[in-house]
Amino acid sequence: MIKTDVVIVGAGPVGLFAVHQLGIKGLKSEVIDNLDKAGGQCIELYPDKPIYDIAGIPECTGEELTKNLLDQIKPFKTNFHFNERVQEINSEGDNWIIKTSQNKVFSSPNIIIAGGVGSFEPRKLSVKDAEKYEGKNIFYSISDKNIFRNKKISIFGGGDSALDWALELSKIAEVTLIHRREEFRGAPHTLNQIKKEGKVDIKTKFQISSISGQNNIESINIKNDDGKETEVKTDYILSFFGLIMKLGPIAEWGLNMDKKTIKVNTENFETNKKGIFAIGDICTYPGKLKLILSGFHEGALASVECFKRARPNEKYRFEFTTSSKEIQARLGVKNK
Amino acid sequence: MPKITYIDSSGEQRTIDVQKGLSVMEGAIQNKIPGIDADCGGGMACATCHVYVKEEWFNKLPKTQDGEQDMIDMAFEPKKNSRLSCQLIVSDELDGMVVTTPSKQT
Numbered sequence: 001m002i003k004t005d006v007v008i009v010g011a012g013p014v015g016l017f018a019v020h021q022l023g024i025k026g027l028k029s030e031v032i033d034n035l036d037k038a039g040g041q042c043i044e045l046y047p048d049k050p051i052y053d054i055a056g057i058p059e060c061t062g063e064e065l066t067k068n069l070l071d072q073i074k075p076f077k078t079n080f081h082f083n084e085r086v087q088e089i090n091s092e093g094d095n096w097i098i099k100t101s102q103n104k105v106f107s108s109p110n111i112i113i114a115g116g117v118g119s120f121e122p123r124k125l126s127v128k129d130a131e132k133y134e135g136k137n138i139f140y141s142i143s144d145k146n147i148f149r150n151k152k153i154s155i156f157g158g159g160d161s162a163l164d165w166a167l168e169l170s171k172i173a174e175v176t177l178i179h180r181r182e183e184f185r186g187a188p189h190t191l192n193q194i195k196k197e198g199k200v201d202i203k204t205k206f207q208i209s210s211i212s213g214q215n216n217i218e219s220i221n222i223k224n225d226d227g228k229e230t231e232v233k234t235d236y237i238l239s240f241f242g243l244i245m246k247l248g249p250i251a252e253w254g255l256n257m258d259k260k261t262i263k264v265n266t267e268n269f270e271t272n273k274k275g276i277f278a279i280g281d282i283c284t285y286p287g288k289l290k291l292i293l294s295g296f297h298e299g300a301l302a303s304v305e306c307f308k309r310a311r312p313n314e315k316y317r318f319e320f321t322t323s324s325k326e327i328q329a330r331l332g333v334k335n336k
Numbered sequence: 337m338p339k340i341t342y343i344d345s346s347g348e349q350r351t352i353d354v355q356k357g358l359s360v361m362e363g364a365i366q367n368k369i370p371g372i373d374a375d376c377g378g379g380m381a382c383a384t385c386h387v388y389v390k391e392e393w394f395n396k397l398p399k400t401q402d403g404e405q406d407m408i409d410m411a412f413e414p415k416k417n418s419r420l421s422c423q424l425i426v427s428d429e430l431d432g433m434v435v436t437t438p439s440k441q442t
Contacts (some may be wrong), residue, residue: 281377
């Protein structure tokens with residue numbers, strides 16, 4: 001069991017800055033995220049899109065913001081637990097016991113939920129019977145490409161994942177690339193390379209309409225805008241339609257919810273449960289704005305209440321980073 | 337105020353007044369119209385405010401900007417008349433517009 005002052009659920013920008021606000025107060029946090037790296041929506045949804053409303057930073061991308069936030073919290077040597085989702089929480093005295101999908105157990109007086117819109121999952125194929133073949137003949141990511149050797153593969157999607165895998169798998173398999181329009185979102189040079197090598201059968205303006213097979217997929221039907229159907233012999237389907245966000249187990253924790261968001265008070269961003277806080281996109285209150293800068297503010301206020309709960313015998317004293325020797329020591333600043 | 341009609345996948349119609357300048361997505365969210373999730377809050381980053389626009393209105397809309405079609409690629413059952421409702425800004429010209437929501441958003 002890992003004991004800590006605060007467990008933060010979500011490693012997006014708001015979760016990362018909460019680490020900072022807790023860290024300068026001398027509190028240790030552990031961060032859990034379902035993705036394989038930090039950044040949340042900034043990294044998954046818009047890594048290259050410029051953001052123009054971070055105070056003091058005229059322009060930066062989601063990727064740059066994430067990198068800078070990670071640099072900013074480096075002094076606190078925070079542990080990150082990636083590829084894990086919090087499954088269950090239980091109260092034990094003044095503490096919360098937190099269990100993850102990898103069966104890790106944490107004990108902490110505070111939980112800060114900075115979960116955005118929930119955890120990311122691949123968007124699934126919506127065609128009938130798709131579920132039956134998922135994990136067997138239908139994949140949303142690839143762990144071992146060798147299972148596709150000399151097979152017939154139908155790849156769906158227009159982004160980099162679809163293009164990269166079409167090119168890569170065309171070296172060992174018979175690949176059909178199917179996309180709903182002529183323009184591809186993915187890198188033009190990959191598409192050019194695919195066309196130059198000429199090994200991939202590209203079918204644009206088509207979408208999947210049905211799957212046929214018994215125990216395994218044998219073929220699929222694809223349909224274009226005019227309703228024309230074509231059969232494609234297929235052993236495996238690879239579907240790359242990006243990620244969706246699902247709230248997941250958080251909905252079962254007995255928190256006051258408003259649709260997919262958690263109600264908090266604006267004094268310390270605590271939920272209806274003592275010691276459970278919600279900040280960033282996942283919290284709601286009158287006037288809430290889903291902005292990164294709002295999430296930073298919410299984390300700062302939540303960190304004060306976290307301090308009071310984690311250090312009940314100490315007096316909280318508000319201090320500035322510019323003048324506090326204690327904070328500067330925690331940040332590893334060498335006094336000049 | 338311009339009126340926007342939202343038809344859900346079961347055919348149920350809801351017509352509401354939406355303030356000029358709001359998006360068709362915001363009109364739906366503020367009036368608790370089902371069928372539009374808008375997970376990302378209007379950032380053209382999630383494709384969960386996907387709607388089908390009735391043809392006579394579709395052609396009156398400003399063209400999609402870079403990125404919107406990319407997101408529609410990922411939407412649930414996109415069609416020729418698919419748009420992201422967060423990108424449709426309500427104006428007098430769009431008074432009476434009819435949009436249909438897909439059977440699901442994810």
